[in-house]
Amino acid sequence: MGSDMVGSDRIDEEWGGGLGGMVLGKAAKALERDICDRCLGRLFARSGYGLTNEERGRSVRIVLALVAEALDDRIAPRSHQLMGKLPVHSTTVGVLDEPSDAPEDDPEWNTIGGGTPSPPWEEPSVLGEGCWLCHDLFDHVDELSELVKEKASGIEFSSFLIGCRVDPGTSSRENMLWKDVDPTSAEPLKEEVNREVGKILDNLWSDREVEKGNPEVTFILDPLFKQVDVQIRPLFIGGRYRKLVRGIPQTRWPCHTCRGKGCPRCDGKGSLYETSVEQLIGPTIMEAAKGKNYKLHGMGREDVDVLTLGSGRPFILEISSPGVRGLDLDDLFSKIDDRSGGKVEVLEPRWTDRKEIPDLKSRDVKKRYFARVVFSEKVDEEKLKYGISLLAEGPIKQRTPERVSHRRADLVRERSLHEVDARLLDDGRGEVTVLADGGLYIKELLHGDEGRTQPSLASILDLKIEVESLTVLDVLDRKE
């Protein structure tokens, strides 16, 4: 086509004017490339209620052919060329199929399949498939559904969604077409792929729901390369744990030297501790769920050497890619207790979701602690009780402790104590119980952290304090 091309503002005039002319003009523009009825119909997808894109495309093509014939005398030369293209795709426009007058042995004519002569507009595109845009990928939706079925076997789910990743080539051809045709109601190719494959599976899986919001399983199709990726929604299990022995971190603590790969320093274990609360809880549930991985999210954490007793600390266990979703949580929680050999106990199993994690991680709830301390010099009980009561009077200004400064911003935070109690043991050691705001470092509250916590029990008593042991007695996260 040369410089005599008709501008797009005149395209409706050329095709009889008005809205009809506009639609036909756009269709004619689209058909400058050899596209199938579906791809043509998709350009007008939001008009013509109740039609499939294929029906829509075929209808537009028929009307275009009829109008072109009627306008034969007046039509621009370009449209004459178009006419040659109109009765295309004998497979999709059977009604318009005319006997070809092409000579059987003319080498100018391409032959597809069993020697049937085909007009030049049916020339296969570069990749050897019919439609310039979709390469006839809709002929393969059954195959794609089969692939999804294969991928789905062995996964337990009740809701699903079909997604689609269109290859860059197809997507740039679609952009090109849209740019030229300027459609006002087009639907992207991938939406039609999703819908067509989704329809087949929806019929097949009558006991499963198609869910847009948060499906249990999402199948991502790559139609051209015939690949299907599966994304399985993780499981989130809530509960509370009690840590009954000291020397266990909350989560796996990878070795700094090898970053978890295993090296001489960590004895090849990859972590600095034999186990963790996470490792005592996670595997039992992960195995039952046939998951890929697990992760423990805790409401705060306790130091390695600190116990957590009472009603325990809330946590959420995340299991990625579970093959099984129906779990007996009560049964699994008691298995965890048994297998941990008295190291942890898990309570109050429940199902939850990802949305709860930020809240769990950010909530600073009050906690009750019990500490046993050693004084650098003799203290009498009266003075100890008085000292601890002074601590409860004003706010505690606590600068981020040295020992956590590598992972926490260096700030001074103000926190309060709500209940305090203390007593002196016969051997001169002290026992202290406090109910404190979340985020208050209790060891530092007692020994003072070289003056970084003000006031501290040590500064009030004017001596040195060593915290022998610390225990979380309760995490008060519930509405009181």
Ligand SMILES: [Zn+2]
């Ligand atoms: Zn197509």
Ligand SMILES: [Zn+2]
């Ligand atoms: Zn290591």
